Amino acid sequence: MAVDMSERKTDFGPPHYEQFLPPIIKENYGKWKYHEVLKPGVMVHVSASGARLYTVRAGSPRLISIDKIRNYCDLADKYCGGYLRFTSRHNVEFLLTDQKNIDPLIADLKALGHPVGGIGNAISSIVHTQGWVHCHSAATDASGIVKSVMDELCEYFTSTKLPGKLRIALACCLNMCGAVHCSDIAILGIHRRPPQVKHDRLRKECEIPSVVAACPTAAIRPIMVDGNPSVEILEENCMFCANCYTVCPSLPLNDPLNDGVSIWVGGKVSNARHEPMFSKLAIPFIPNNPPRWPEVVSAVKGLVELWAANARPYERMGEWIERITWPKFFRMAGIEFQKEHIDDFKHAGLTYKRSAQLTR
Amino acid sequence: MAGATYKTPKLDELEKGPWPSFVKEIKMAARRSPMANDLLGQLEKSYTEKIGYWKHGGIVGVMGYGGGVIGRYSQLPEEFPGVSHFHTIRVNQPAGWFYTSKALRGICDMWEKRGSGLTNMHGSTGDIVLLGTVTDQLEPIFAELTATGFDLGGSGSDVRTPSCCCGKARCEWACYDTMAVCYDFTMSFQDELHRPAFPYKYKFKFAGCPNDCVASVARSDMSFIGTWRDDIKVNAEEVKKYVDGGLDIINNVVLNCPGKCMKWDGKKLEIDNDSCRHCMHCINVMPKALAPGDDRGACILIGSKAPIVEGALLSSVLIPFIKMEPPYTEIKEIIERIWDLWCEEGKARERVGEFIQRVGMGNFLEAIEVEPLAEMVAHPRENPYVFYEDYFEEGDEDEDEEEEEG
Numbered sequence: 001m002a003v004d005m006s007e008r009k010t011d012f013g014p015p016h017y018e019q020f021l022p023p024i025i026k027e028n029y030g031k032w033k034y035h036e037v038l039k040p041g042v043m044v045h046v047s048a049s050g051a052r053l054y055t056v057r058a059g060s061p062r063l064i065s066i067d068k069i070r071n072y073c074d075l076a077d078k079y080c081g082g083y084l085r086f087t088s089r090h091n092v093e094f095l096l097t098d099q100k101n102i103d104p105l106i107a108d109l110k111a112l113g114h115p116v117g118g119i120g121n122a123i124s125s126i127v128h129t130q131g132w133v134h135c136h137s138a139a140t141d142a143s144g145i146v147k148s149v150m151d152e153l154c155e156y157f158t159s160t161k162l163p164g165k166l167r168i169a170l171a172c173c174l175n176m177c178g179a180v181h182c183s184d185i186a187i188l189g190i191h192r193r194p195p196q197v198k199h200d201r202l203r204k205e206c207e208i209p210s211v212v213a214a215c216p217t218a219a220i221r222p223i224m225v226d227g228n229p230s231v232e233i234l235e236e237n238c239m240f241c242a243n244c245y246t247v248c249p250s251l252p253l254n255d256p257l258n259d260g261v262s263i264w265v266g267g268k269v270s271n272a273r274h275e276p277m278f279s280k281l282a283i284p285f286i287p288n289n290p291p292r293w294p295e296v297v298s299a300v301k302g303l304v305e306l307w308a309a310n311a312r313p314y315e316r317m318g319e320w321i322e323r324i325t326w327p328k329f330f331r332m333a334g335i336e337f338q339k340e341h342i343d344d345f346k347h348a349g350l351t352y353k354r355s356a357q358l359t360r
Numbered sequence: 361m362a363g364a365t366y367k368t369p370k371l372d373e374l375e376k377g378p379w380p381s382f383v384k385e386i387k388m389a390a391r392r393s394p395m396a397n398d399l400l401g402q403l404e405k406s407y408t409e410k411i412g413y414w415k416h417g418g419i420v421g422v423m424g425y426g427g428g429v430i431g432r433y434s435q436l437p438e439e440f441p442g443v444s445h446f447h448t449i450r451v452n453q454p455a456g457w458f459y460t461s462k463a464l465r466g467i468c469d470m471w472e473k474r475g476s477g478l479t480n481m482h483g484s485t486g487d488i489v490l491l492g493t494v495t496d497q498l499e500p501i502f503a504e505l506t507a508t509g510f511d512l513g514g515s516g517s518d519v520r521t522p523s524c525c526c527g528k529a530r531c532e533w534a535c536y537d538t539m540a541v542c543y544d545f546t547m548s549f550q551d552e553l554h555r556p557a558f559p560y561k562y563k564f565k566f567a568g569c570p571n572d573c574v575a576s577v578a579r580s581d582m583s584f585i586g587t588w589r590d591d592i593k594v595n596a597e598e599v600k601k602y603v604d605g606g607l608d609i610i611n612n613v614v615l616n617c618p619g620k621c622m623k624w625d626g627k628k629l630e631i632d633n634d635s636c637r638h639c640m641h642c643i644n645v646m647p648k649a650l651a652p653g654d655d656r657g658a659c660i661l662i663g664s665k666a667p668i669v670e671g672a673l674l675s676s677v678l679i680p681f682i683k684m685e686p687p688y689t690e691i692k693e694i695i696e697r698i699w700d701l702w703c704e705e706g707k708a709r710e711r712v713g714e715f716i717q718r719v720g721m722g723n724f725l726e727a728i729e730v731e732p733l734a735e736m737v738a739h740p741r742e743n744p745y746v747f748y749e750d751y752f753e754e755g756d757e758d759e760d761e762e763e764e765e766g
Contacts, residue, residue, distance in 0.1 A: 010511075010554070011551065013543075013547045014452040014453060014510065014546060015454050015463070015509040016454075017543060020458040020459050020463065021458055025530060032530065033651075034532055034647045036647070055530070059379065059380060062480050063382040063385055063386070063480055064385050064480075065388040065396075065479070066468035066478075066479065067385075067388045068385060069468050069479065069481065072464070073465055076461045082460050082461040082462065083458070083459070083461075084458075084461065085459065086459075086481050087457070087573075088523070088525065088573055088574045092481070095530070115378060115379070129484065131412075132412040132413075133399070133403060134414065135414060141406065143382040144374055147379055148377075150379035151376075174666075175666065175668050176666030177485075181578065181666060181667065181672040182575065182577075216670060243668055245416070249416035249417065254412060267578075269576075270570065270571045270640070271572065271638070271639045271640060272639050272640045273618055273641045276572075276577045278674070290406075291371065291373040291374055312611075313612050314612060314616060314645070345671060346671055
C-alpha cells in the first residue's frame with residue numbers, strides 16, 4: 001500500500017462550510033428578508049440589501065453515479081460559478097444570481113433527464129433506503145418502488161397544483177434507516193415469516209444470551225439442538241421486527257413469498273398548524289411485484305389523488321383525515337378495515353376510539 | 361471493461377419513464393467498473409427471485425476509527441465476484457450540503473479509482489455515501505479523502521454525523537445559525553463520532569425554524585428547532601397586498617392558526633402574540649408580510665427514533681427556549697450529563713428515547729440536573745400511581761425544626 005502513514009491526519013471533521021458558499025450568500029448571510037416561488041421548482045430569496053438569489057431545484061434518484069455528479073458540476077460551472085447544494089430530500093439545487101440563466105439551466109437539466117420542481121405545494125423527492133441494492137435486511141427494494149411511484153406522480157413534482165405539501169418516504173424494513181414514520185405517505189417493507197433458525201451456524205456466529213435479550217416480545221428461548229446450544233422461536237409471539245436478526249445473522253427473516261410492502265398515511269414533521277404526527281397504517285400488506293410494483297404504485301397514486309381532491313388548502317394528509325375522521329377515510333379510499341389496523345403493541349389502548357363522536 | 365455481460369430485462373424496465381433512473385446510473389458506472397457491473401447482475405437476480413443477496417455485516421474500517429465504514433459482502437461471491445466485497449464509506453458532508461464543483465470532482469476522481477463509482481447524495485442521516493469498495497482500498501481512500509479535506513462520518517453506536525438545514529445561508533426564517541452550530545458540535549464531538557462507545561447511536565439535527573426541514577423531531581436523538589419568543593413581525597402593507605392579490609386570509613390563515621390568536625377585520629391583521637404557538641403557518645403563507653420576531657433561539661427536544669426496538673418515538677421538549685450563542689457551553693454540559701447517565705445505565709441497543717421511557721422522564725431530568733417544566737408534557741399524568749421516593753414519619757417536623765435551630 002503506497003500510503004504515507006507517518007503524517008496521518010484524523011478527527012479533523014468535515015470541511016468548513018464557508019468555503020462552499022457562493023459570494024452572494026456570504027454577503028447576505030442572515031440578511032434574507034423573504035422569498036417567493038416564481039414557478040415550479042424555482043424560487044427567489046431577497047435580501048435586505050436588495051440582492052436576489054434564485055434557486056432551481058431538480059429531482060434525483062439519490063443513487064447516482066460519479067458521471068451524474070460531474071454533470072451537476074458542469075452545470076454549476078456553467079451557470080452558478082461552480083456552486084451547488086443538495087437538500088434533505090436528495091434534490092440537487094443550483095444557486096443563481098442571474099435570472100436569465102434560469103430557463104437555459106432548466107432546459108439542460110431536462111436534457112439530462114432531471115425534472116425541476118418539488119417546491120411549495122408539490123411532492124418532493126422520496127426519501128428512501130438502500131433495499132436490495134445494498135442491504136442485508138431489506139424486505140423489498142427501495143430504488144425500484146421509488147422510481148415506479150415517481151414515474152406515476154412526476155406531474156405533482158413539476159407542478160404546484162396540490163392543496164399542500166406531500167412528503168412520501170420509503171424504508172425497506174422496520175429498522176427504518178429512512179425513518180419514514182412521520183410521512184404523509186410511508187411505504188414500508190415488512191417481513192411476515194418468523195426467523196428461520198440456522199442451528200449449524202448460530203453457535204459460531206451469535207451470542208445466545210444477547211439473541212434472547214434482543215426480542216422485545218420474549219419470543220426467543222435457548223434450547224439444545226443435537227447436543228449444541230441454539231435457540232427456538234415462539235412463532236405466535238413474533239411481530240417480525242427483525243431485531244434478533246440484527247444481532248444474530250443466523251436468524252434470517254427474508255423470504256420471497258412473505259416479504260412485501262405496507263402503506264402508512266398521515267404523518268408530518270413540521271409544526272405548521274397541526275403538531276408533528278406519526279403515520280398510521282392504511283394498507284397492511286402488498287406482496288413484492290418487481291420490477292414496477294404496480295399494486296403499490298396504484299395504491300399510492302390513489303391516496304394522493306383522493307387527498308388532492310378533498311383536502312382544503314394547506315391541509316396535509318393527516319390533517320385532512322383527522323377532519324373527516326378515519327372511518328370515512330377508509331370508506332373513501334375503498335380500503336377494507338381489518339384486524340391488522342388495530343394496534344396491539346404497547347399503549348395500544350390510547351389508539352382506541354374513546355368517544356361517541358362519530359360521523360356517518 | 362472486464363467481467364460478464366448481464367441480461368437485465370427486469371431492471372431495463374426501470375430505465376423508462378419521466379423520473380430519473382437509478383438503473384441508468386448503475387449502468388453508467390458499470391461502463392468502467394466491474395463492481396458496478398456485478399451489482400447490476402446481482403440486482404437483476406434479486407428482482408427475479410424477490411430477495412436480497414447481501415451478507416449480514418462484517419467489521420471493517422480504517423486505522424484508529426471504529427465507525428464510518430460499513431462492511432458489506434455478497435452471499436454469491438462466485439457468481440458475482442465484483443461485489444464479493446462491497447463496503448460503504450460514509451463521508452461527513454459539509455453543513456447545509458453546500459459544495460463547490462471542485463470539491464465534488466475531487467471525491468469523484470478518488471471514487472473512480474478506488475470504488476464502484478456509485479454514491480448516494482446523500483444518505484438518510486446526511487452523509488455523502490460512497491457505495492461499494494473492497495477492504496484493501498479503505499486506507500488509500502481515507503488518505504485521499506483527508507488530503508482533500510474530507511473526514512469520515514459516524515456509524516454504529518456513536519454520535520452519528522450531525523446535519524442541519526441551510527439556515528441563515530438561504531432562509532429568512534432561520535432563528536439561529538444552524539450551519540455554525542452543526543459544524544461546532546461536529547467538531548466538538550469528533551472522538552464520540554469516530555469511536556463507538558455508546559449503548560447505541562446518538563443523532564443531532566439542527567432545524568432553523570419550526571418547519572423542521574431536516575425532520576429533526578422525528579429523526580434525531582437531540583432535535584434543535586429554531587423559534588422565537590417576542591412578537592411576530594408584521595408588515596401591514598404587505599398583508600394587504602396578499603389579500604388584494606386574492607389570498608383568502610380568513611380561511612387560509614386565521615382559521616388555520618392552532619392558537620386561535622389571529623383576527624382580520626377586513627383591513628388589519630391582529631395577532632395576540634401571547635397565544636401564538638410559533639407554528640409558522642401564517643408566516644409560511646405570507647413570507648413577505650410576516651416574519652419570526654427578533655428574540656430568536658431554539659427549542660431543544662430529545663429522544664426521537666424509528667420503531668426498533670420498543671416502538672417509534674417523536675422527540676419531546678427538554679429545553680423550551682435557549683439562545684444559541686457560541687460556545688454553547690450550557691448545552692454541551694447537559695449533553696455530557698445525558699451521555700454519562702445513558703452510558704452508565706442504558707442497555708445495549710437502547711436509544712436515549714427508549715431509555716427515558718424505561719426510567720421515566722422525571723427521574724431522567726433529576727439525574728441530568730434539569731428542572732421539570734410544564735412545557736415538557738402534552739398534559740400532566742392521568743394515573744395516580746406516583747413513585748414517591750420517601751414518606752413522612754412522626755417526628756419529622758421536630759427534626760426539621762431542630763436542624764433549622766442547630
